[in-house]
Amino acid sequence: MVGSQGPQPPPFPMEPTMAQYQAISKHPPKVCQEPHLPQGHLQPQQHRLLVARLHMASLAKEMYRMGQAPLFRCKGPPTSLASASGSFPNSGLYGSYPQGQAPPLSQAQGHPGIQTPQRSAPSQASGFTPPASGGPRLPSMTGPLLPGQSFGGPSVSQPNHVSSPPPQALPPGTQMTGPLGPLPPMHSPQQPGYQPQQNGSFGPTRGPQPNYGSPYPAAPTFGSQSGPQPLPPKRLDPDAIPSPIQVIEDDRNNRGTEPFVTGVRGQVPPLVTTNFLVKDQGNASPRYIRCTSYNIPCTSDMAKQAQVPLAAVIKPLARLPPEEASPYVVDHGESGPLRCNRCKAYMCPFMQFIEGGRRFQCCFCSCINDVPPQYFQHLDHTGKRVDAYDRPELSLGSYEFLATVDYCKNSKFPSPPAFIFMIDVSYNAIRTGLVRLLCEELKSLLDFLPREGGAEESAIRVGFVTYNKVLHFYNVKSSLAQPQMMVVSDVADMFVPLLDGFLVNVNESRAVITSLLDQIPEMFADTRETETVFVPVIQAGMEALKAAECAGKLFLFHTSLPIAEAPGKLKNRDDRKLINTDKEKTLFQPQTGAYQTLAKECVAQGCCVDLFLFPNQYVDVATLSVVPQLTGGSVYKYACFQVENDQERFLSDLRRDVQKVVGFDAVMRVRTSTGIRAVDFFGAFYMSNTTDVELAGLDGDKTVTVEFKHDDRLNEESGALLQCALLYTSCAGQRRLRIHNLALNCCTQLADLYRNCETDTLINYMAKFAYRGVLNSPVKAVRDTLITQCAQILACYRKNCASPSSAGQLILPECMKLLPVYLNCVLKSDVLQPGAEITTDDRAYVRQLVTSMDVAETNVFFYPRLLPLTKSPIESTTEPPAVRASEERLSNGDMYLLENGLNLFLWVGASVQQGVVQSLFSVSSFSQITSGLSVLPVLDNPLSKKVRGLIDSLRAQRSRYMKLIVVKQEDKLEMLFKHFLVEDKSLSGGASYVDFLCHMHKEIRQLLS
């Protein structure tokens, strides 16, 4: 027994009274027994409540004595891809937390009076090149190449005829095997116009790479060799094709200086990669809603022609920078928020007051409504209410209403939510040190539960469960001297053995909780139990919340495939042979329906589940993540967890996850003005009908992507309106409605649609669409659908908006010039084109992560940031300008940080100066740098400080902690790093950017011919 109180007599656990017992059990009273071992030594089919009358330490000893030998041990992190049977080498892939920066506590609320918004003129979407000028044009594949040159392409008389180019025409980086066989490893890049951005002489040119087939012809395949060709085919100049880096830089320069004012309908916001402030003047901030287009075609025919998906990516509880105010809370007292009688839309700045202010016309359904007497106000000479700027709901895009009891379950105001920590104490969890680490951390973390702004302490109550094949509940009532354990071994029919003392206030029960957290690692220290259950654990947490009549969140810390006999028992069904077959989709589908059934019950109770996984081998993430996915929860995965390597990442994620503000028991509804309607939804939630998005929990990182379709003709004059209403319970138990409004333009000219698109949002939508598609369709079919849609979008532009030009030209709309490169990144992502090193679990994990990502997250996830470290002046405090994610851009005399929101690499070139190596790694030469290093030494010199500061700043920008991996040029680990150089061909067969662009060009020409 750990604790300072010395030996004490074993405490007698509280037995539930029969009344309590019956209240929480569906079955007749169960047999109470003398102290007994929990592990499977019970008569089957007998309901048992095992009340441990033992001192807990002696129980643990007993468990050890009776335990089984471990079934397997973690083999430790693999060191190379070849040996990576599990996942990437314990890499911290997919995992982040703003280091040293506590997430914001509950948003301060209040209504300190609204300032009169300034009316400023809208700025037009910048950077638009009128289609008449042809937009950005791509260099010809046959003509002389000059960067940025506008040109006419080759006249291709046989667009379908693709022939292989002569080997000497291939650029570095586009070598391939194929009918021609491996190409010579080296050749001189002598093509005019090829100007590598960085040191072009980097390393050996990529040599022939067997098994490196490309699905698309390499770049210079447009000209037919047999046709008349005045010039030999030339490669497409990588510097002359649209560069993500350039687009991002231009937007930062053009739009990062002025605040984005939301007063004008249909404005395209700055890119997600640009830092900008938002002033709410009547439309929701782009931090809450981003659209694929801010100008919607008036008719469905036009929309069908363009094939541009109409979708909004909504993040209802998005966290804001400190400079921007949280939405005001409006309290209309007992009458509640004012709504349209017909469509139930909430009062918003677009409602039209008429008849001197006595009535208002709904902007969504045109219904005329009476204004209640208490809400009456006179109109000014423009027809605006004179109090418009005093009322958030009449002047702002985003605000909250206090909900009345009518908005509450069972017409009863909710109780504050509860958090239940459910800890796997099987052999693997104990052996890795996870349980000890977690219990130690919880002791301090419990002081940082989410609070409502200004509150002294959190209203959230906490409870604790440990489990392996059986569940152990703990009574941590403040009046107890010691915590008490109750064991439930009847996992087939889960119930909660205690009510009183299970969910407690942290401050009141602090001593008992601390004692419990001290004892848990000791109690199970000698366990040999390797089997776990899973469904009964969530069932127990959900039942506990139900019994306490509150919503809440379960934090599950789980290590292995739940193979113990219990509902939701799983088998290892991983089968890599299914990849690229029609049955591949089964890898993403849950094994049994038990998980969906359970998730549905959890949603009904407002029970959100966050799952922390620590697997050593296959755990079937596709099945285990069903409940988190459907309850608005999060999944974190730490493959082959080792305390020394992974504690920083795990603890950072845990701290952030526990502290973040969550809306509980939420329902979201998106209303639209006449003519369009929401038809499809993507994200982590559950839907029992076609309109209501049910979220047991929703945090500030989660988005819901909504797709719209026409059901009538839209009107250019009135535009189109969206209203997202989220009803939720705050972390203090207050029932609220958060409203976001957005007005969009409507157009009769396709050019207006293409001029007001946002490619980053399009990619977010298309990735989610595709990642859902793999559940039901072969992966290849999903990929083909994306390619076809992209080609149709661009062909429609080419046909209807661009100036007439020869068919050889590839003309891209300015706002979509990055669509091909980004789409290619989606197509070659692990979910849609897995490499040999990616596990089934990792694919399922990424698939569910992307489902609720916002636009900024998908942007960097699919096209990682690559930052050179020694090019910019050492004293510069700003982030160095990024370079394109291609090996050609790497200089072997430099170092680079690469991040994609989940992974973080530091790549060190082989010719980096010795002084730099010394300053950063405290070793004298490149060869002495430890490959795979995850922590840089803390050294007192400007370079070390700068690089470590930059790493901290990158981590702070992401919602999950990114573990660092140091990769040396030419080292084995470099393969991992190269996987993220997304402009290059990938080992899994993904096309290079250049090749894909050429392929896309071909597809477009086919559509146009």
Ligand SMILES: [Zn+2]
């Ligand atoms: Zn209405």
